[in-house]
Amino acid sequence: xxxxxxxxxxxxxxTVHVSGALTFATAAAAxxxxxxALPGRQVLDLAGVERSDSAGxxxxxxxxxxxxxxxxVRNLPGNMRRLAQVCEVEALLG
Numbered sequence: 001x002x003x004x005x006x007x008x009x010x011x012x013x014x015t016v017h018v019s020g021a022l023t024f025a026t027a028a029a030a031x032x033x034x035x036x037a038l039p040g041r042q043v044l045d046l047a048g049v050e051r052s053d054s055a056g057x058x059x060x061x062x063x064x065x066x067x068x069x070x071x072x073v074r075n076l077p078g079n080m081r082r083l084a085q086v087c088e089v090e091a092l093l094g
Contacts, residue, residue, distance in 0.1 A: 007048070008033040015074075016041050019048025022056025022080075030056075034063040038071060047075035057083050061092055069094070 006020035008030070016037045022030055038044065044064065049056070057080050064071055072094045076084075084090040 006030045006033075008037050010037050010041070012043075014041050015043040015045050017045045017048060019050070021051040022046075022049055022059055023051055023053045024055040027055035027059040031059045031062055034059070035066070038063060038067065042070065043072050043074055045074045046077060046080070049077050049080070052077055052080045052083075054083060054087075056080060057087070057089075061089060064092065 006018060006022060006026045006029070009017045009019075011017060016034060018030070018034060020026070034044070044060070046060070060073065060080070064073070076093060081090065081093075084093055
């Protein structure tokens with residue numbers, strides 16, 4: 001079984017782009033990378049996320065927490081949105 005890695009890029013001046021997998025296997029490293037990239041940016045774009053699970057959702061929520069609601073999430077994957085709804089944390093994602 002191959003693991004899809006994640007990538008974090010800062011191509012746009014106000015946006016952090018995340019792609020690949022946000023899963024239990026990648027969440028800890030992804031959280032560090034996203035937290036390092038977010039200061040001074042206003043958007044977390046998840047359009048490139050191919051796979052996610054509850055650990056991926058937790059990663060995104062933890063990365064957003066220090067911003068106090070100042071970072072907006074774009075292109076939340078459908079399965080992550082459904083999980084956020086079930087867990088009643090969708091409002092925390094903007």
